[in-house]
Amino acid sequence: MNIIGINGSPRLHGNTATLLEHGLEGARSHGAHTECINLYQLDYKGCRSCFSCKRDGPGYGRCAIHDELEPILNRITNADALILGTPIYYGSATGEMRSFLERLLFPRKSWDTWSSLVERKIPVGVIFNMGATEEQMKLMSYEPHLRLIEQFIRDIFGTCESLYVTNTVHVDDYSKYRMKYFDSVGKHQRKKEVFPIDCQNAFSMGAKFALDTK
Numbered sequence: 001m002n003i004i005g006i007n008g009s010p011r012l013h014g015n016t017a018t019l020l021e022h023g024l025e026g027a028r029s030h031g032a033h034t035e036c037i038n039l040y041q042l043d044y045k046g047c048r049s050c051f052s053c054k055r056d057g058p059g060y061g062r063c064a065i066h067d068e069l070e071p072i073l074n075r076i077t078n079a080d081a082l083i084l085g086t087p088i089y090y091g092s093a094t095g096e097m098r099s100f101l102e103r104l105l106f107p108r109k110s111w112d113t114w115s116s117l118v119e120r121k122i123p124v125g126v127i128f129n130m131g132a133t134e135e136q137m138k139l140m141s142y143e144p145h146l147r148l149i150e151q152f153i154r155d156i157f158g159t160c161e162s163l164y165v166t167n168t169v170h171v172d173d174y175s176k177y178r179m180k181y182f183d184s185v186g187k188h189q190r191k192k193e194v195f196p197i198d199c200q201n202a203f204s205m206g207a208k209f210a211l212d213t214k
Contacts, residue, residue: 046100084124121159
């Protein structure tokens with residue numbers, strides 16, 4: 001059983017990476033082999049609209065771009081589950097995560113039948129981490145954008161579960177930055193009291209995926 005985590009954050013040890021690691025730890029607790037891919041360490045770009053993946057022949061349904069993302073996409077073909085993690089930048093996933101999703105999802109969509117080309121459906125989870133509070137998330141209409149990402153994933157892989165983690169800290173010491181808009185005291189208090197629960201929820205997601213794929 002192989003479960004792959006995809007970190008769409010530039011921070012290798014930040015909130016998103018921490019949540020993702022708890023998700024993978026949950027999977028390992030039930031015997032899964034896991035690996036974590038940090039997108040910001042790879043040299044790649046998004047879809048080039050070459051339509052090679054839609055051309056008749058041996059390359060049908062496969063991205064034709066040869067770069068550092070290619071072997072990752074190949075490994076995902078044999079994965080039993082995926083857990084994606086991304087911070088929210090301007091109301092949506094990071095640019096690297098969106099480019100990754102373009103390359104992952106678009107080749108696997110049939111333009112003959114408008115259905116998925118993936119025969120073996122696998123569970124996919126997305127951890128959305130954001131500095132915004134739940135109220136700010138609703139005020140700025142984040143949710144429709146994030147639900148659309150979920151729907152695109154569900155359309156290809158059959159399922160998509162999400163974990164929304166809100167009001168996380170941006171930096172350790174807010175006094176060094178011009179960020180007075182944010183309640184730094186409240187954020188650090190939430191990190192102590194609520195973030196551990198978020199991490200446990202991520203753990204539970206990974207554990208569930210491992211059990212579901214046994």
